[in-house]
Amino acid sequence: MYQLFIANKNYSSWSLRVWLLMKEMCIPFEEKMITFEGGDSWKKFSSFSPSGKLPCLKDNNLLIWDSLSITEYLAEKISLIWPMNRSARAWARSISAEMHSDFEFFNSKSLSCATEVNTPVIPDNLSKAVTRIDDLVQEGLGNFGGPFLAGEKFTAADAFYSPTIIKINNYNLSVSTETNQYFNKILALPNLKEWIGQAIQEPWKVSEYEEMEKDIGRIIRDKRGQG
Template sequence: MYALYIANKNYSSWSLRPWVLLKALGIDFDERFVPFLQGSSYEEFRKFSPTGLVPCLVDGDLTVWDSLAITEYVAEDHSQVWPTDRAARAWARSASAEMHSGFSALRNICGMNVGVRVRMHEISPTLQANLDRIDELWSEGLSRFGGPFLAGEVFTAVDAFFCPVAFRLQTYGLKLSDSALAYAERLRSLPAMREWYEAGLAESIRDEPHDAEIALAGTLMEDLRAV
């Protein structure tokens, strides 16, 4: 059985991607939770991850790091990870890679923090450009492959890669088209996403650098996390 190392569910967008993929597709794994530490988590994470980062998947004697590499590794034994249709699969891989390497303004300004609600100070041009591209990408996938998921009728890796965006939209009240917002709500309504969200709310661990990002982005309006 796979062992998947992740960090705090409230904060760790990178951990969410392979976790929700495995959960939503019913692929068995053993969750290994290692929380962020005050200061630096590098040495603690280096005990299981060559990069000192999460997520990291261990399969027997093999260690696979980075969310995209984990996805491709799991896909070798589980064909449902990617769409069966060749055109949909090519599009899904391209969109996942774009998410994996891009959208830096959204990542840097709107860090994942599932348990709070924030009113943004402003939407910068670079952040708006990221939001516009996400809207365009989601609209293309939904219309081209018929929905309700980005590459067709079933949840696949491309949806998992955008699950953190669905939480960010909720946290920061970010605006997209009606169809894109409906898709984000569809993701948040998935049982796996509800499980992650409830666990994130229940965490009492706080990571100060992540929480400090809130004041830079906007005004904290509500904190739903456990005390």
């Protein structure tokens, strides 16, 4: 069985991408959580991840690190990870790579499933990122028929955008009606609801990631400790 090494569910957007993909694809794995707490996380993570970052997948004696690399490794064995249609598959790979290498505003912040933030002044780079994501969602739904980004089935593209969907929702940012409907579909996935629920119940708080939310705006709700 695969072993998937992940970090805190409340903070680690990159861990969520692979975790959700494997859950939605019904790929059995043993979850290994290594938290950010206790000092130098790179030193701690590098004891089992060559890059010192998470997620990292272990397949017997083989290690695969980086979310995009793990996705492609799994896709060699499971065809449904990417769309079957060639055009949809090329597009899904492109937007996943764009999320992986771009969208610095979102990827530089913690996931923070537990907090809702009021953003009275929206930075220009955040506004541009949300507009781009809104455009991509509408493009995918229009070209491939929905209800998921690249067609009728959940694929890696949806997994790669799932953390950003959580953030846009928790920042209370506006998107088009079509995009909002897609966001709600992803947020309603039982596996994603499971991740968020477990994230909210985590007892750990890391000041570095907590401060990131305060840089965006005023925290208006913290769901932790609500039972």
